Amino acid sequence: MTTARSDLAPPAADTAARQRWMGLLARARPTRLAAAMQGLDLPAHDWARAPETGAVMVRGRMGGSGAPFNLGEMTVTRCTLRLATGEVGHAWVQGRDKAHATRAALVDALMQGPRAGEVRAAVLAPLAAAAEADRAARAGKAAATRVEFFTLARGED
């Protein structure tokens, strides 16, 4: 936390930024997050909630836009830790990898403190770039299978 505002709700812009990095960490491949954090000097932490694996019921909507229904569950691992400097890091990540959840919570905690710039450059930026490269590669392959129709003559003419 950069200032003593722990008793106040964080401003909306901070929330949006935090949602972005938490989402990026949850979606990241565990090996990538581990590799990105290798060079970081990681602080000690205490558990507020030790890593725990469970299930989240995933919902869809009827017709894509209507009332919700339960599609099935996914595995999720969550944890909450506290740094000696007071920042509390949360993680809710897909899968059963407790080390991955711990790393995500550490990054979440560090991003709230004075080392945010360092962590952003070392961890978040490469993860975002890797996710974007994956997306672009898939989208490129999909684009190569796009079918274009040309109507030459219609029957009724």
Added chain:
Amino acid sequence: MYVAVKGGERAIDNAHAWLAEERRGDPSVPELGVAQIREQLALSVNRVMAEGSLYDPDLAALAIKQARGDLIEAVFLIRAYRTTLPRFGASRPVDTAAMDCLRRVSATFKDLPGGQVLGPTFDYTHRLLDFTLMAGGEVPPAPGAPAAPAPAPVPHVTGFLNRDGLIEQEPASDTAPGDLTREPLELPASRALRLQSLARGDEGFVLGMAYSTQRGYARNHAFVGELRIGTCCVEMEIPELGFAVQIGELELTECETVNQFKGSKTEPPQFTRGYGLTFAQNERKAISMALVDRALRWRELGEDSAGAPAQDEEFVLMHSDNIQATGFLEHIKLPHYVDFQSELELVRKIRAEAIRAEAIGAEAIGADEEAADV
């Protein structure tokens, strides 16, 4: 009856040891890794995730390995595992309009906004065995094309029809749906419970039911308005944070069918809808689900029941779960000695009575005949 069994435990242990050996197969052939199953038998993994009702490709691959490739046994392992997990809550409904699509086709509109994208499909293959796969060569990477710099939302086809009022609207709602893994399914079931049940139902059963509607049992003439496969982010409200975050990304298959019309005195005729959504790439299941969803909607759409199996909610929902089905089916191979002993005694008693009655009858006839002779 009390039956003392000697050596049962030893026999079972030895049977399981032999099973493990058979699972491994010929040790001179390299052992299959879980990651190989996950990466190279992905459609088996997808089916186990859908019917096991748990999205976790590593676990599904492990279950397939443990089950020696028996997918229903693998689904059973996943269903058993999921009961050990604490439930953290439910996600926000996934936004399939924001899906990052790798496949998206429509059988109703050729020039739809967002385009037709074939993706990695078996369609248009010649279904000839490819013997080069036995030779084990490297596969060249698939060609790419310039992709959009950012993912653009791909609008649903039904949205275009909605705009003209030509198709029924899905009523917007945020009501929490019932969950058949928490409360036993009661009939009549809501559409939410029917969809949950179909999503985890056996692919073969749901396919057969869908096919029956195409062959004329409650025909509803479905067009695949749209079929899309791709990834969607899953968001969840995190109570300790007070806001929602993405907790992961799932591959999903969605099918929306456009079906024949329905009108009334107050509403002009419009197309009706069926919906299918499954975990991962699983399009046969998603299309089947949409057809059966539509067939089961006859009551809410004010149609007459044709008495077809696919319209019979009890028939469909009570028989679609392959774990329930296989559990009941396979239990009959287990010891039923006491049951059978009682049946055996009963049939012996009935036979003895029947034989005695015959003998008395024969005597009586004999006596009559004797009387007639006089």
